[in-house]
Amino acid sequence: MSRYSKNYVFHLTSLKGLWPDLKCACSSMKFSTRRELCSSHFLPCVVQGCVSSFTTEKLPLAAFNCISTAAAIFLYCLFPSHIRSKMASGVKVADQVKEIYNEMKVVKNDAVQEERIRFVLFDIKDGYICVKEIYREKDLSGVDDVFKFVMNLMDPKKCCYWLYDCHFETCESKKEELVFALWAPESANIKCKMQFASSKDSIKKTMLGIKHEMQINDAADFNREDFAHRLGKTVTKLEGHPVCCRH
Numbered sequence: 001m002s003r004y005s006k007n008y009v010f011h012l013t014s015l016k017g018l019w020p021d022l023k024c025a026c027s028s029m030k031f032s033t034r035r036e037l038c039s040s041h042f043l044p045c046v047v048q049g050c051v052s053s054f055t056t057e058k059l060p061l062a063a064f065n066c067i068s069t070a071a072a073i074f075l076y077c078l079f080p081s082h083i084r085s086k087m088a089s090g091v092k093v094a095d096q097v098k099e100i101y102n103e104m105k106v107v108k109n110d111a112v113q114e115e116r117i118r119f120v121l122f123d124i125k126d127g128y129i130c131v132k133e134i135y136r137e138k139d140l141s142g143v144d145d146v147f148k149f150v151m152n153l154m155d156p157k158k159c160c161y162w163l164y165d166c167h168f169e170t171c172e173s174k175k176e177e178l179v180f181a182l183w184a185p186e187s188a189n190i191k192c193k194m195q196f197a198s199s200k201d202s203i204k205k206t207m208l209g210i211k212h213e214m215q216i217n218d219a220a221d222f223n224r225e226d227f228a229h230r231l232g233k234t235v236t237k238l239e240g241h242p243v244c245c246r247h
Contacts, residue, residue: 091199094130097122098206104165104178105209114138119150122161122203124195129161129203146239151222159184159196161203166212168228169237177231180207181214 104117116137123132133153143149150164164179182200184193204210214230216222228235228243235243 090127091124091195091202092128093202093206094128096131097129097203100131100134101163101207104163107176114141116165118146118165119153120163121153122163124199129199132160145241147224147227147241151219154183154185154216154219154222156185156219157187157189159188159192161196161200163207166231167239168231168235170232170234171236172234177211178207179212179214179231180204180210181216184215184217186218 100117100120104120107116114137117134118137118140119135121132122129124130140146140149146167150162154160160183162181162183164181165176166179167174167176169175180203182196184196204213212231224238224241225243228238231238237243
């Protein structure tokens, strides 16, 4: 048996230790069917946490897919077919979150430019998704690269949601569009990742009409070119700095 084959067996058996957390998290999530449960963004976070809990070795994609498949099968067995769509995460959204989104969505022509909100971090605290930090235009007056500034705000060991008033250019025109993202780094606590993943729909409901939505799990996915490509294939500049167009 190869080294990776042994790892498959080891990680598959180690999944048993996650059942209490799995059942608690899944029972509070909004899923109408088992298929929806196992195909959601929640499952990769669970598998990712399981692997990182038992080894620092980076498994090949085949190993990850193997564990994901096993987790999906076990979840099918664990939960009855009457999982209802009315089930919620239990986490509520603070009123300030919606107020912030509405302010960022509609920028008035007569508004003071220095007070314009450019970036907001959201956290989960005491059962509420709440505003953690707000960065306005005046806070970025000395910043040469806003995108790099945003990147450096990401905590490698803690999840968060964020809303970013992103300024970029395409081959045709300049644009200013909102980007909503879930930051769920690999090194974050598994329970933290499950809580943020299961509560994502709650905050999304307060941000109707958002054009760009992302989930970022690794700093390597947060480089300028990849981020720009998610905004559009014809993006040439991000926050005033050039990017390489993909063809």
